[in-house]
Amino acid sequence: METGRHRSQSLGSAGLAFHALLCSSLLLNAVFFAHHLLRSSPTATPERLGDGLSWALQAAREAEAVAAADCSGHGNVFLDGVTGEDGRPGCECNRCFSGPDCSVRTPNCTADADSGNPLFLEPYWRRHAAASAVVFSGWHRLSYITTGGRFHSVELDRHIRLLHRAVGNAVVDDKYLVFGAGSMQLINALVYALSPDGNADSPPASVVATVPYYPAYKSQTDMFDGREYRWDGTTATWSNNGSRNSTKGFIEFVTSPNNPDTALRKPVLAGSSAIVDHAYYWPHLTHIPAPADEDVMLFTASKLSGHAGSRFGWALIRDEKVAKRALSYVEQSIMGASRDTQLRMLKILKVILANLHGKEDIFAFGYDVMRSRWRRLNAVVSRSTRISLQKIPPQYCTYFNRIKEPSPAYAWVKCEWEEDVDCYETLLAAGIISRSGTLSEAEARYTRMSLLKAQDDFDVLLERITEFVDAEEHGRAPGGSSSM
Numbered sequence: 001m002e003t004g005r006h007r008s009q010s011l012g013s014a015g016l017a018f019h020a021l022l023c024s025s026l027l028l029n030a031v032f033f034a035h036h037l038l039r040s041s042p043t044a045t046p047e048r049l050g051d052g053l054s055w056a057l058q059a060a061r062e063a064e065a066v067a068a069a070d071c072s073g074h075g076n077v078f079l080d081g082v083t084g085e086d087g088r089p090g091c092e093c094n095r096c097f098s099g100p101d102c103s104v105r106t107p108n109c110t111a112d113a114d115s116g117n118p119l120f121l122e123p124y125w126r127r128h129a130a131a132s133a134v135v136f137s138g139w140h141r142l143s144y145i146t147t148g149g150r151f152h153s154v155e156l157d158r159h160i161r162l163l164h165r166a167v168g169n170a171v172v173d174d175k176y177l178v179f180g181a182g183s184m185q186l187i188n189a190l191v192y193a194l195s196p197d198g199n200a201d202s203p204p205a206s207v208v209a210t211v212p213y214y215p216a217y218k219s220q221t222d223m224f225d226g227r228e229y230r231w232d233g234t235t236a237t238w239s240n241n242g243s244r245n246s247t248k249g250f251i252e253f254v255t256s257p258n259n260p261d262t263a264l265r266k267p268v269l270a271g272s273s274a275i276v277d278h279a280y281y282w283p284h285l286t287h288i289p290a291p292a293d294e295d296v297m298l299f300t301a302s303k304l305s306g307h308a309g310s311r312f313g314w315a316l317i318r319d320e321k322v323a324k325r326a327l328s329y330v331e332q333s334i335m336g337a338s339r340d341t342q343l344r345m346l347k348i349l350k351v352i353l354a355n356l357h358g359k360e361d362i363f364a365f366g367y368d369v370m371r372s373r374w375r376r377l378n379a380v381v382s383r384s385t386r387i388s389l390q391k392i393p394p395q396y397c398t399y400f401n402r403i404k405e406p407s408p409a410y411a412w413v414k415c416e417w418e419e420d421v422d423c424y425e426t427l428l429a430a431g432i433i434s435r436s437g438t439l440s441e442a443e444a445r446y447t448r449m450s451l452l453k454a455q456d457d458f459d460v461l462l463e464r465i466t467e468f469v470d471a472e473e474h475g476r477a478p479g480g481s482s483s484m
Helices: 002-040 055-067 119-127 154-167 182-194 216-224 301-305 320-334 339-354 362-381 423-429 455-473
Strands: 176-180 205-209 229-234 250-255 273-277 296-300 313-317 395-397 402-404 410-415 446-450
Touching: 119 362, 119 455, 154 176, 154 339, 176 182, 176 320, 182 205, 182 216, 182 273, 182 296, 182 301, 182 313, 182 320, 205 216, 216 229, 296 301, 301 339, 313 320, 362 410, 362 455, 410 423, 423 446
Parallel strands: 205 229, 205 250, 250 273, 273 296
Antiparallel strands: 176 313, 296 313, 395 402, 410 446
């Protein structure tokens, strides 16, 4: 009996131990499971695909696949291009080329020299694909505002100032910076900022420009039709009326270098408020004699770096009140320039700054391209008595620290023969689309040809101009021209 009792007690103790062990195991598993759930309860970390990257690697692969597509050197594939049956975007061909890979040249193609599209810098950015690439998350800058509750990037502001100081083309230390959706938006923003308050006691400001001028100055002033300002013609109407105070309520647009004739300019009217558009005041497009230091200056990324599609421009403004009014205009109309655009431009400026005065200087690259185009065009046109180009002498440039040959953005063409009363039509008959001087209130004998576009565009333009001059030398009239 004693032995049975001891056996029963032993079995009972073993059962209790087993139950305790089982409960402990279940409890431990529950703890581990709960710990795992708590660690993974936020959004799971993306699976890493290699090279220490996750979601960024997939985006990079997509971008590289598109950039590597073969368009025969006469076109591009873009991430947002029209997709084909295979679901992938196809080649977008340069003018005068076609086919799936842009390899087919269109015979007798008309040269399009109208637009100031700055594609001459595309090869530079292809060479700097890695340094200039931007990849950002889907949640980048979702807010309306950025650092410090602002609508503009503090770092981009700083880098713009660094660039102007390094290039020596503008004084920035005593200026406010206002960003816009390209300099186009800032044209009217600055007119508004310089105009008097719209009330019965304040007559509207008179907005003027000197012929030939950029047509958007007039078209925007007319389109917005503000009660604070009105388009009042050209400076020639007002410059000789004798009174210095008579132009005090004027806003004068000055483009320097000028578009379309590329000359450096200064305000004409004494006492006027000048908006000086320095879109082309960079070393690859003109010589820089000294830093610009006007009260209101306008710049754009399109002619600096070629990024016209990003739509980014800025104004440098000395007076705080004028700057605040311009900023208010931008904030009321678009709540500031796109944050995505500002990030891209910050990256672009960092690349430009890192390469100044080096082998990969964007200004040296751009200057070489534009100087070569001007030389080649001049060599052809110099054989003609029928058309001529503006005269631009070599001049000293403080950025390059030497005498610089001309490298203008545009050719300002004059038709010299008496019968060629409309130069635009004369060139159109020869297979060249230009921009008539009448759009800038110049004589019809003048027309503008853009030299800024892709190399394919310039090559076709040079072909048509050469044919035009050759026809003149051999006594034949190209196209439907009237004379030979």
